[in-house]
Amino acid sequence: MxxxxxxxxxxxxxxxxxxxxxxxxxxxxxxxxxxxxxxxxxxxxxxxxxxxxxxxxxxxxxxxxxxxxxxxxxxxxxxxxxxxxxxxxxxxxxxxxxxxxxxxxxxxxxxxxxxxxxxxxxxxxxxxxxxxxxxxxxxxxxxxxxxxxxxxxxxxxxxxxxxxxxxxxxxxxxxxxxxxxxxxxxxxxxxxxxxxxxxxxxxxxxxxxxxxxxxxxxxxxxxxxxxxxxxxxxxxxxxxELGRAAHWSPLPLSVRDARRAAAPLRTSLAAAAPPPPVRPVPETPGPALLTARGVTVAYRGVAAVREVDLDLRGGEITALMGRNGSGKSSLLWALQGSGPRKSGTVRVSSGKAAGSTKGSDPKSLSAAEARRLVGLVPQTPTDLLYLESVEQELDQADAESAVGEGGGLSARAILDRLAPGIDGAAHPRDLSEGQKLALVLAIQLTAAPRVLLLDEPTRGLDYRAKAQLVAMVDELAAEGRSVVISTHDVEFAARAADRVVVMAEGDIVADGPTTEVIVASPVFAPQVAKILAPLPYLTADQVASVLPEEEAGA
Known part of the structure; x- marks a missing residue:
């Protein structure tokens, strides 16, 4: 053919x-x-x-x-x-x-x-x-x-x-x-x-x-x-990856075949030490950076988000999950302040009174002021790129965020930390998907927002680029920011998030630690969790770190 x-x-x-x-x-x-x-x-x-x-x-x-x-x-x-x-x-x-x-x-x-x-x-x-x-x-x-x-x-x-x-x-x-x-x-x-x-x-x-x-x-x-x-x-x-770690031959390509091959492996893992967490959770929760109460979003009388209450804390990476049309993107835009909000309140701490219930509502501020509180990267990052070169985009971000006056990091410095080696003369739309995402992240982070919202950031990214993105959001959380990632990518959520919030028809139906929420779901569970259930493993790296190589081969 x-x-x-x-x-x-x-x-x-x-x-x-x-x-x-x-x-x-x-x-x-x-x-x-x-x-x-x-x-x-x-x-x-x-x-x-x-x-x-x-x-x-x-x-x-x-x-x-x-x-x-x-x-x-x-x-x-x-x-x-x-x-x-x-x-x-x-x-x-x-x-x-x-x-x-x-x-x-x-x-x-x-x-x-x-x-x-x-x-x-x-x-x-x-x-x-x-x-x-x-x-x-x-x-x-x-x-x-x-x-x-x-x-x-x-x-x-x-x-x-x-x-x-x-x-x-x-x-x-x-x-x-x-x-x-x-x-x-x-x-x-x-x-x-x-x-x-x-x-x-x-x-x-x-x-x-x-x-x-x-x-x-x-x-x-x-x-x-x-x-x-x-x-x-x-x-x-x-x-x-799990099949390679366990030395299975031939390699299984479906969960059904892998579960049949994994019986000895599950026995060995059950007797081994508990798996290390994919992402260590801080012993003490960070301060509440964003507090949302009763947030409702409606389009032409149809509710997309229904009276949602949500707290986002510093140092926390939250995965926002749910089927298409469940209201994830509408909620992110409402939290950022640019999207419609029928009712409810959003308060974001400015940093001076971290942990208090007082704060500013991004919706009541100018676009420039709102960016300093909450940054949002949309599903298509190129929506925010409109100049002819990477250098022009970076310079514009510096000017809009008054980097020289505030003493913060320049957009170029942030980009080099996220994705070093991007040519400043290149056209933004000629970059790879991962480079485009890094560029838009750098532009948004120039304003130093304490809360960062990412809407489907893994679209177009391969496994290597996703690993780089995990490292990026880990670093942002380590700086005390709160990161929310709306995603359908269950494997990425298993690696990146310490908290999962699941939405359905505009409501939050689950909210808790990653291991508890996604392992319990037959839809959102990652492959390794499905293969090794009921053991609490999410990734092949966890298995490799716990099980000696000779036992894996057995």
Whole structure:
């Protein structure tokens, strides 16, 4: 179905080719998982399948890419639209209509499909992806996860023979991700659709893959069975890390298979010392930096947040979790002061009276003053980047925060601490996702807020970048700040947070230590917790630190 014959891709100004002499064949009805660290060329590989590379992105492509008998050199993307469907990382970038139903029909209109067939396919796709209740909703009103499902549905209605998905579950909660992946798997098994899927959250998708295409970072491509590739790959999900630590062979790729292999390991761990905490919790809680009481947010009379009470303390990292549309983002914007708030109070300590009940309400302050109390990084960090270079963004942050007068750290100093080596002359939108996040964090931290809110910061980040982000938020908490991370990434929450708050339909339904809250949840539990339950382990590192290597092998 898809053939790469000696394909090399070079971009102007790059020192090395992104792809180098790639030979690859993908058969009909295969689900291929494309893995690799950020920036190694996964998006370039996927873009070459429908001709976006190089017809749209520029650069030079050597060799031949053939899809269903058509070469991309002779057929630009518009002539492959009936064969290849593509869903990019950011669903908003691909929307061209106003409502869900219109978006699902748009691709079929461009392909001149009859109205009767269009109506039938729209209904089928609404049911397939659980979008029926949203059919008349405006796209901009949807949550990030809902937008992602609409983007996938808009491609599926054209019934392509090849489906290219670039991080399709990045904005979805665990349950919604399973639904989307189950739908994709049905397309592969029942209709013979060929799927190329790139995803950083490998723990969600590895069990569905027929084959793994690994990009190690030198321009080459390695292809093989999932268990074979992950035995030595530089990037792997937690289930594989646990399998490596326990010396399991072959490596299990699903929780079910891992639990069958883990019986001796659970016995050994039960007799071992208790696991060390993933993140040590301070013996004495820090002062309350933010106090929210009765916070309610409503849109057009519909409540998104319902009378929420919340205390955020210094030195604490809180993971805010819940399904798509549960009110997490609305709560963060209400706490920061920029978002709507129907009722309730928010008080943030200025630092002079830490721990007291008095404080300022960010909503009643100017934007500059509010930033000094509460900083917020939105789901798409580039929303806050609008200048032509990194240096200009940093200088603007210094000017807005009056760094020279207050004696605080400059934005450049903060950025070099978070992500050293970023060229000041680079355009912000040319940075990797991890670098963009670090840049926006530096801009927000220049104002020295005592409370920092991060909305889905792990979108687009690989495991290595997530580890760097964990180190960043640990350092911020060590400085006495309170950090709140809204996330669907259960593995990241298990590593980063000492407290988990779970929301549902605008209410807080759980609030407590990470180990207690997420281990008790079948939805939000990380892979290691599911495999070793009822033992209180969250990560493979905890297992490796407790169990001697020779016992793990046994």
């Amino acid at each position: 898809i053939t790469f014959d000696q394909v090399t891709v070079e971009y102007d100004g790059a020192d090395e080719p992104v792809l180098r002499e790639v030979d690859l064949t993908v058969e009909e009805g295969e689900l291929c998982l494309v893995v690799g660290h950020t920036g190694v060329g996964k998006s370039t590989l996927l873009g070459a399948v429908n001709g976006l590379v190089p017809h749209f992105t520029g650069g030079t492509l050597y060799g031949t890419v053939t899809v269903d008998g058509r070469t991309t050199a002779d057929h630009p993307p518009r002539e492959l639209a009936d064969v290849v469907g593509v869903v990019g990382q950011d669903p908003l970038d691909g929307f061209v209509t106003d409502t869900v139903e219109e978006e699902l029909a748009y691709a079929m209109e461009q392909l001149a499909i009859s109205p009767a067939v269009m109506r039938k396919r729209v209904e089928e796709t609404l049911d397939l992806l659980g979008l029926a209740d949203l059919r008349h909703r405006a796209l901009y009103e949807l949550s990030g996860g809902q937008q992602q499902r609409v983007a996938i549905g808009s491609v599926l209605t054209a019934h392509p023979r090849v489906l290219v998905l670039d991080e399709p579950t990045s904005a979805l909660d665990p349950t919604a991700a399973e639904e989307v992946l189950a739908a994709v798997t049905r397309l592969v098994h029942d209709l013979g659709v060929t799927v190329l899927l790139a995803e950083h959250r490998l723990e969600r998708v590895v069990q569905y893959a027929d084959r793994v295409i690994h990009l190690p970072g030198n321009g080459l491509v390695v292809s093989g069975a999932p268990a074979d590739i992950f035995t030595t790959s530089s990037i792997a999900p937690p289930i594989v």
